[in-house]
Amino acid sequence: MTIYDPEAWLITTLRGIKDYAKIGFDNAVKNNLGASVGDEVYEIIMEYPSADTLAKLAPFTKTIVHFEIDDIDTPIFGMGNNIFNWNYDPTLKWVRPQEAQKHILNFDVGIWASDRSGGITSRLRAYEILNDLFGGASAKNKLMAATELNDGGVELLSFTGGRFLADKVNDIIVHRMVDCTMMVQIFSRTPIPETTEAIETIEEILQDQSGLTIPS
Numbered sequence: 001m002t003i004y005d006p007e008a009w010l011i012t013t014l015r016g017i018k019d020y021a022k023i024g025f026d027n028a029v030k031n032n033l034g035a036s037v038g039d040e041v042y043e044i045i046m047e048y049p050s051a052d053t054l055a056k057l058a059p060f061t062k063t064i065v066h067f068e069i070d071d072i073d074t075p076i077f078g079m080g081n082n083i084f085n086w087n088y089d090p091t092l093k094w095v096r097p098q099e100a101q102k103h104i105l106n107f108d109v110g111i112w113a114s115d116r117s118g119g120i121t122s123r124l125r126a127y128e129i130l131n132d133l134f135g136g137a138s139a140k141n142k143l144m145a146a147t148e149l150n151d152g153g154v155e156l157l158s159f160t161g162g163r164f165l166a167d168k169v170n171d172i173i174v175h176r177m178v179d180c181t182m183m184v185q186i187f188s189r190t191p192i193p194e195t196t197e198a199i200e201t202i203e204e205i206l207q208d209q210s211g212l213t214i215p216s
Contacts, residue, residue, distance in 0.1 A: 009188035
């Protein structure tokens with residue numbers, strides 16, 4: 001399972017969501033012996049499948065579930081320069097500041113099933129699994145717990161929508177889900193810079209007999 005890294009925020013967010021979804025789908029389908037076989041039924045991809053990919057895969061032997069980033073919003077939050085850690089060296093009297101940022105990622109979520117991969121039933125089951133993994137307060141807690149390790153995680157904001165329709169790929173009927181949106185929120189930080197910034201600091205405060213304070 002990929003753990004969220006605020007200094008590699010986009011890569012670990014996508015990998016974390018994929019790993020979390022893959023584990024969830026794998027465990028959702030069991031064989032007669034009780035072993036997880038969801039990886040034989042579903043495939044998780046982190047992009048909207050291209051026409052060439054669909055043409056090569058059709059008719060699908062696995063039902064495809066895709067997560068595609070539609071939008072990334074990075075609003076300015078707080079006040080000042082958003083420096084959360086100055087990394088001050090008291091000996092050399094320089095700093096290497098790191099900035100904190102907030103990102104809201106909007107995902108398009110889709111399902112692609114053919115009759116060979118289970119048809120309408122597979123599409124319905126895929127949506128049920130998605131709703132269990134990403135819908136509601138318990139899903140928010142599960143996603144955070146799966147991606148967090150004392151340095152932030154992926155926070156689920158919403159999982160909404162979903163409309164079923166029939167489509168065709170190479171004259172093969174494809175049972176799709178469209179118009180489903182998921183939003184997550186993460187907090188990142190810039191890596192510690194190689195260059196340093198010199199700053200003037202007050203190392204100690206002296207006080208003379210007259211009561212005046214003299215910074216040194």
